[in-house]
Amino acid sequence: MKRTTKQRRAPAERPGEILSAALALFVEKGFAATRLDDVAERAGLSKAAIYLYFDDKTALLRGVIRQTVSANIGTVEALAKAHRGPIGALLPAILDFMASRLEETPMASIAKLVIAESRAFPEIGRFYLTEVIGRGVPLLEGLIARGIATGEFRQVDPGFTVRSLVSPMLLAMLWKTVFEPLGGEKLDVRGLARHHADLMLHALRPVADPRT
Missing domain, CATH: 1.10.357.10 (Tetracycline Repressor, domain 2)
Incomplete structure (x- = not known):
């Protein structure tokens, strides 16, 4: 079975990918209008995967x-x-x-x-x-x-x-x-x-x- 891009990613790379996606969305839409679902979609991950690394949207911005x-x-x-x-x-x-x-x-x-x-x-x-x-x-x-x-x-x-x-x-x-x-x-x-x-x-x- 062909593995997806998401599966091939190393776990160590995911926080950086999440932060890059969050930054792009924060700049495009603003902090208030950005949803964690949007970040997950942009990063190519599940919303649950984001919670493995960041508690909430404010923690994401702190990381950025x-x-x-x-x-x-x-x-x-x-x-x-x-x-x-x-x-x-x-x-x-x-x-x-x-x-x-x-x-x-x-x-x-x-x-x-x-x-x-x-x-x-x-x-x-x-x-x-x-x-x-x-x-x-x-x-x-x-x-x-x-x-x-x-x-x-x-x-x-x-x-x-x-x-x-x-x-x-x-x-x-x-x-x-x-x-x-x-x-x-x-x-x-x-x-x-x-x-x-x-x-x-x-x-x-x-x-x-x-x-x-």
Whole structure:
């Protein structure tokens, strides 16, 4: 008897297939309108098979966020941990990495989804706040504080500086998911990241003593 594609799949592959199907549907239909039956059909599995790996639809979205966004935070954490030398050499690399993820992965669509659905489903926003923002912002604040402590950067508020640093990436996320589909010009996100890194590094330079 011929075995079906479903039967040939390795169990280890199924969570990834389920998350890929869920992400596609969440982006197409929104979180509220997506049913687990839809995810099962898109993944080519039974609904019962989904429950082997995920408790409910919210757990699916948490899995999507972990797989697509949280993993990127882990990469930035590794970059920061391995970096030796001036922080000014690291910040452009971090912004370029963020820009590449916005251009090459569904990260922008997930962020838009979280923004759109968090009012009706606040647990989604709280999870993103903890899992993504709660890890990323302190990490970057620590880098800015290191630069201040070594005299590489002038005295600035690390929290405000981090929010200024990442704000163009939020603009890029909105532009790519909202305005480009409506006919807006295509945004060079990595070019924007390079430009903004240059502006930020100039702004962070210590102010020269006028007496010297």
